[in-house]
Amino acid sequence: MENKEVRIKLEHISKKFKIGTKKKESFLGKILNLTLGVESKKEFFVLNDVSFEVKAGEIIGIIGKNGAGKSTLLRVIAGIYTSDSGILKTNGRVVYLSGFGSGLKTKLTMAENIFLIGSLMGLSQKDLRNKFDEIVEFSGLKEYVNTKVYQFSDGMVSRLNFSIGIHCLLHKNPEILLIDEVFGGGGDIDFQKKAIAKMEELIKCGASVIIVSHSLDTIKKYCDKALLLEKGKIVLEDVPERVVGSYLIR
């Protein structure tokens, strides 16, 4: 591990969220704010002086209670949020994955959805046409390609979501993969198995991976190292077994 390049490096990253006591987001409210002075806002640290690094091919797990700052940390690394202080260096294509299927339009057909979600995930129309058959095949919904998604059962929807998401990710071949609370794809047992095999393929293809999960078994099974996050701080960094053990007695 020593000579491998560092893909993600965080040095003293901090992030504050401001929470207003009263919501004043209307047009009139803003004007009142200007004339009466801005109301005081409560600030708190979501991330407080976080430093660690991830090398190529390494899989890191992050555990912690709700609100510990796990998702915020991933979003900062992904560039969706910006940190208030500290230095973040990432080297390679970053993909942030939080659940499959945030954007299916139920009034569009399955084929139209594949093109829509695929282009949101950054694939060109040409790439999508090449991938189309594979996505349909994997989802096992071949006969419903031209059916509108609102007529799908929940299981079918999650299979479609997973299939689009995973194939687009594999196509982008990310060097840095940030997985937020997703492992597997819903659906029945058979699909679940297929989905987990696909996920394993994804995380083992040499990318640096950070997994945030409440499933401690997942962390233990796949990760080389784990971090325990509490109130925005890293309180423990060790092999997964020990971190999980420590988390359970807290």
Add this chain to the structure above:
Amino acid sequence: MIKGSYNKLKGILGLSLSLAKAQFKLRNEGSYLGIFWYLLDPLFMFLILLFLRNVLTNKSVEYYPAYLFLGLIMFNLFRHGTISSTKVISSNSGFIKTMNVNKESFVISGLLQAIFSHLFEIIILISLMIYLNISLFGLLFYPFIFGLLVIFILGFSFILSTLGVYINDLANVWSVFVNLLWFSTPIYYVATKGNIHFLNKINPLFYFIDSARDSLIYGTFSSFDNWIIMITISLVFLLIGLIIFYKNKNKFAELA
């Protein structure tokens, strides 16, 4: 460096187009009249204003139907483009919070839809011009005026989409402003002096509509001053819009 920004621009435009396509399909979903809805709204407005012609304006205008319709559809482009931009970031917050997408695409896709309906309206305009025996030669100049108008609206949309993140009810406020703007633009009337004329002069849309009428309907090349004003307005607005948008876009994920 140049190749990088070229690819980025290509990515942004490609995504904008896909989004606009999906929106277009969603809008016409399960509707028998389909794309005719795009035309019905301006057509009815046109017919009503034409019917009220003698009440609304006492001047006789040559080729009044074309004069009215061109003003109407250019204003509509502005109206639809800007109104859709006020809510575009918050209505796509699901994507913005979870994916590192180019946020410009959401703004551009709204404008693309407005442009799409505008193209249909242009077809009606052409039939109207043929009916009124107006030479179609002036149409050659329209792409330039249209291009500048689109740049102007795009700049405006960037400003509004950023403000919309901070101000929840901007859409309501903006539609009131658009109505004010509607009456201060010479769409169904002509003003050559007085307060109204002054109001027209400080309204950016006036210059675009005026130039388009000059070249399309009356076959005269619009004055040099008009062109300078149009170019300046559109570039200045685009610049301001881009600056405001880029200064704030990193905060969208937290606020939307």
